[in-house]
Amino acid sequence: MxxxxxxxxxxxxxxHRVSRRAIGYWTVRAGLGWLVLLAAQIVALVLGWSWLRDWWTVTVPVTVLLAAVHLIVMPQWRYRVHRxxxxxxxxxxxxxxxxxxxxxxxxxxxxxxxxxxxxxxxxxxxxxxxxxxxxxxxxxxxxxxxxxxxxxxxxxxxxxxxxxxxxxx
Missing domain, CATH: 2.30.29.30 (Pleckstrin-homology domain (PH domain)/Phosphotyrosine-binding domain (PTB))
Incomplete structure (x- = not known):
């Protein structure tokens, strides 16, 4: 040239857009990260770490809310951008x-x-x-x-x- x-x-x-299957892939991959964070919070509660018990009632719902928003918005947004x-x-x-x-x-x-x-x-x-x-x-x-x-x-x-x-x- x-x-x-x-x-x-x-x-x-x-x-060209990427495959629509990428939406599911990005959702699952991100979901695994959120599950690790949620599992760590649950393990801390089960182990009875008393200093976390009060925070647990706040952190778990916040984690679930942020995860839900992220898992709904991010894959769709990426699909619209990736070309x-x-x-x-x-x-x-x-x-x-x-x-x-x-x-x-x-x-x-x-x-x-x-x-x-x-x-x-x-x-x-x-x-x-x-x-x-x-x-x-x-x-x-x-x-x-x-x-x-x-x-x-x-x-x-x-x-x-x-x-x-x-x-x-």
């Missing part, structure tokens, strides 16, 4: 919920393309794609893609980067 073509690639909102797109010129990503990030990587700068599926992603039939460049900002990640889309995306990016004459730096 020529320097003029790289200049023509502009940061913009990507077109991706791949063109012959660039890879576009947008992610986050409180802190939102939009990134772009010209195809000529791509060094590696990887997929990963953790245990929970496998249950939800999701994959993550990581596009590594020489950028100091680090790799671009597209989380929450269905497996077929991720596999097709990796194939496409591999073909596009092999066809590119740039030096990926």
């Amino acid at each position: 020529s320097d003029e073509a790289v200049q023509a690639v502009r940061l913009r909102a990507p077109r 991706w797109e791949v063109t012959t010129e660039a890879v576009y990503t947008q992610a986050g919920w409180f802190n939102q990030e939009r990134r772009i990587a010209p195809v000529s700068r791509i060094q590696t393309v990887d997929t990963d599926r953790g245990p929970f992603e496998q249950v939800f039939r999701l994959s993550n794609v990581t596009v590594t460049t020489a950028s100091a900002a680090g790799p671009l990640r597209i989380d929450g893609l269905d497996r077929e889309t991720a596999d097709q995306l990796v194939e496409q990016l591999t073909a596009d980067t092999q066809a590119e004459r740039g030096d990926a730096t």
Whole structure:
């Protein structure tokens, strides 16, 4: 890709959303964190830590309320924000919920393309794609893609980067 073509690639909102199954995945993953906190509070009560007994009547309801709000709002919000797109010129990503990030990587700068599926992603039939460049900002990640889309995306990016004459730096 020529320097003029790289200049023509502009940061913009990507077109594609991640898989709707990502909503369930994000909910379960966050829910496990809330369960650990709630379990710790219950263990403290069962062990009879008297100095926590008075606080327990406040902390458990607050924990349950915050967890409910977080588990209802966060996954939906993330789903509306998380987007991706791949063109012959660039890879576009947008992610986050409180802190939102939009990134772009010209195809000529791509060094590696990887997929990963953790245990929970496998249950939800999701994959993550990581596009590594020489950028100091680090790799671009597209989380929450269905497996077929991720596999097709990796194939496409591999073909596009092999066809590119740039030096990926």
